[in-house]
Amino acid sequence: MGTDTHSPQKSSQVWIKMIIGSFFGFAFFMIPFKWDGELTILISLLQEKISAPVEDQLPLVIVALMVVSALGSLLGTLTGGAGMNKYFRSIFVTSWASVLFRAAAAVLSIMAYWKIGHEAIWNEYTGEIIIIYLMPSLLVIFFLATTLLPLLLDFGGVEFIGVYLQPLFKRLFRLPGRASVLTATSWIGSGTNGIIAADIDYKKGMYSAREVSILCLGFGTISMPAVFIYSTSIGGLDVGTFLYFFFTLFVVGVISTMVIARVPPLSLKSDDFYQGQKNPLLNEQQDDSQTKLQQARDIAYKKAEQAPGLGKILKDGVLTTFELYMSVFPLIVVIGILALVATEFTPIFTFIAIPVEPLLSAIGMPEASEAAPAFLVGFADLLLPFLAAESIDSQLTKFVICITGTVTVICMSETGAILLKSAIPLRFIDLVLVFLLKTAVAVPIALIMGRLYGLT
Numbered sequence: 001m002g003t004d005t006h007s008p009q010k011s012s013q014v015w016i017k018m019i020i021g022s023f024f025g026f027a028f029f030m031i032p033f034k035w036d037g038e039l040t041i042l043i044s045l046l047q048e049k050i051s052a053p054v055e056d057q058l059p060l061v062i063v064a065l066m067v068v069s070a071l072g073s074l075l076g077t078l079t080g081g082a083g084m085n086k087y088f089r090s091i092f093v094t095s096w097a098s099v100l101f102r103a104a105a106a107v108l109s110i111m112a113y114w115k116i117g118h119e120a121i122w123n124e125y126t127g128e129i130i131i132i133y134l135m136p137s138l139l140v141i142f143f144l145a146t147t148l149l150p151l152l153l154d155f156g157g158v159e160f161i162g163v164y165l166q167p168l169f170k171r172l173f174r175l176p177g178r179a180s181v182l183t184a185t186s187w188i189g190s191g192t193n194g195i196i197a198a199d200i201d202y203k204k205g206m207y208s209a210r211e212v213s214i215l216c217l218g219f220g221t222i223s224m225p226a227v228f229i230y231s232t233s234i235g236g237l238d239v240g241t242f243l244y245f246f247f248t249l250f251v252v253g254v255i256s257t258m259v260i261a262r263v264p265p266l267s268l269k270s271d272d273f274y275q276g277q278k279n280p281l282l283n284e285q286q287d288d289s290q291t292k293l294q295q296a297r298d299i300a301y302k303k304a305e306q307a308p309g310l311g312k313i314l315k316d317g318v319l320t321t322f323e324l325y326m327s328v329f330p331l332i333v334v335i336g337i338l339a340l341v342a343t344e345f346t347p348i349f350t351f352i353a354i355p356v357e358p359l360l361s362a363i364g365m366p367e368a369s370e371a372a373p374a375f376l377v378g379f380a381d382l383l384l385p386f387l388a389a390e391s392i393d394s395q396l397t398k399f400v401i402c403i404t405g406t407v408t409v410i411c412m413s414e415t416g417a418i419l420l421k422s423a424i425p426l427r428f429i430d431l432v433l434v435f436l437l438k439t440a441v442a443v444p445i446a447l448i449m450g451r452l453y454g455l456t
Contacts, residue, residue: 010301018304022157028148029185029193039228043148043193047140058136063109065139066333069326070106073099087319091326098327105330108337126340129381130333130413138192138332138414142324145196147317152185153201154307156300159281163296172254173218174261175211176282183219187253191220191415199422205279209425210269216424217266217434218257221409222382230382231402235389241453245399248449252407256441263437265430274423328421336413339380349373349380363444366394366456371401375443378405379435381413396447396455403446408438 028042035045051058076084076092077099084092111117112127121127152158162178169175182201186194195216202212222230231237231245260266273279281299290298308316342348353372360368360375374388385405389398410416410431419426 011305014301014305017307018156018300021151021155021304021307022160022300025148025150025152025155025157029152030181043141043144044190046144047137050144051136051140055136058139059113059132062131062135062139062329062333063106063113065325066102066106066109066330069330070099070102072326073102091323094327101334102326102330105333109333112337120341120345121337123344125344127337129340129383130336134336134413135329135333138329139325141190141192142196142328143317143321145193146200146320146324147314149193149197149200150308150313150316152181153197154303156302156304156307157181159303160296160300163292163299173214173257175214176207178206179211179215182215186219186221190226191222191409192418195220195415195418195422195424199424203274203423205273205277206282208269208271208273210266210271212424213266213269213426213430214257214261216419217410217426217431217438218260219253220415220419221253222406227402227406230386231389231398231406234383235386235398235402236392237389237398237402238395241395241399241455244449244453245403248399248446249403249406251449252403252442252445255445256407256438259441260434260437265433269425328418331421332414332417335417336381339412343377343380343384349377352376360443363447365400365443365447366397367392371397374401375404375439378408378411379416379432380411382409382411382415394456396450399450399455400443400446404439404442407442408435410435410438 028046030041032039032041034040040048072088072092073094076089077094077096081089081093108121108127109131112122112131115122158178158181161181162176164177165180166177169177169179173179178201182194182197185197198207198212198215198220201207202209207215227246227249228242232239232242237245281303350373353376356375357369357372360372365371371388371392374385374392377384377388382405385401389401389405392398392401410419412431416431419431420428
């Protein structure tokens with residue numbers, strides 16, 4: 001079996017396809033570069049260039065999509081999909097709970113866009129954030145991610161690297177080595193990209209339920225370029241501390257993921273694969289008769305051999321994107337707006353934070369009472385901890401809030417909603433428990449490391 005790699009039957013076309021496809025996959029999602037003085041990656045630059053000429057029209061497109069989703073699902077569910085083909089029936093014939101959710105998304109998006117009804121819905125800190133800013137950016141990034149991710153996932157590059165990182169990732173995070181690439185995709189690109197990629201791979205039988213849950217909740221975080229902007233420009237963290245901030249973020253991210261991988265609820269997740277189908281390629285990594293290089297080359301070749309052509313990639317990307325627009329976007333709109341309304345117009349997070357204040361005071365956190373809600377509001381939206389840090393005077397407290405807000409980002413206005421609608425077997429209570437667990441791990445470590453750096 002070890003001599004298979006050198007067989008003359010292996011096609012040079014497949015090797016070329018593997019190299020070129022993987023190169024563009026890594027280039028789009030993982031290789032940072034400077035553009036106009038700012039650090040970015042190619043998919044983010046493409047998103048910006050595509051969005052810029054039509055950015056004023058994109059919120060209206062979101063409203064239109066929500067209306068189509070609501071009317072389509074109402075008609076489809078009422079008629080049982082009469083007159084629809086299989087693809088549209090799979091999208092629009094749904095449960096009545098989903099119909100109500102999609103109708104609510106349509107109503108809320110209309111209210112937010114045209115500022116109809118109570119201000120709580122269309123306020124600049126609630127509906128405007130979701131409909132005018134968040135959803136238009138997701139509109140483009142979802143299309144680019146679902147279309148371009150096959151270059152990263154299906155051409156063998158992930159498998160090649162995964163063979164070498166398998167021992168490290170198994171030992172630290174109880175994950176297969178191929179998860180290392182999606183980890184980097186999340187940290188360098190965005191958590192949304194990482195979650196979409198993990199969901200795609202999970203459906204292909206590349207991860208078990210436990211593995212994909214750890215991967216998404218451990219590493220589905222804010223991209224590093226965005227963290228710099230959020231923590232310094234919004235949160236008010238001193239720019240001079242950012243390199244140490246990044247080092248601390250790495251330490252906290254590794255330790256917190258090691259913890260959540262070993263305790264409930266994620267440790268109790270099943271080792272079963274999606275619909276009971278484990279991808280046969282996974283067994284290739286278990287052949288001890290081969291060297292690492294032979295294993296890596298063999299499994300990468302076999303993955304590239306099965307890779308789709310450009311036409312199928314584009315077709316599947318368009319079909320998958322529309323399905324996500326119709327099913328996932330309404331969930332993000334409803335949960336996002338309602339979560340922000342609860343944050344801005346009710347005392348719920350202040351009330352929940354009451355037990356947190358004495359704990360922060362006990363570990364010596366400066367401005368503990370002012371900071372307490374900041375460690376919880378991130379569950380509603382990823383920007384809220386950084387906005388809360390803006391009013392804090394202590395650089396140490398800002399440092400801890402920004403670290404925690406980055407590492408624990410399971411926000412219901414985006415990543416949380418996407419996870420709940422995906423095939424990944426996570427429940428709302430799982431998200432709550434992991435958020436609290438990562439917060440409990442991140443705060444003391446970030447506080448200690450901030451003090452070691454001399455912050456006050």
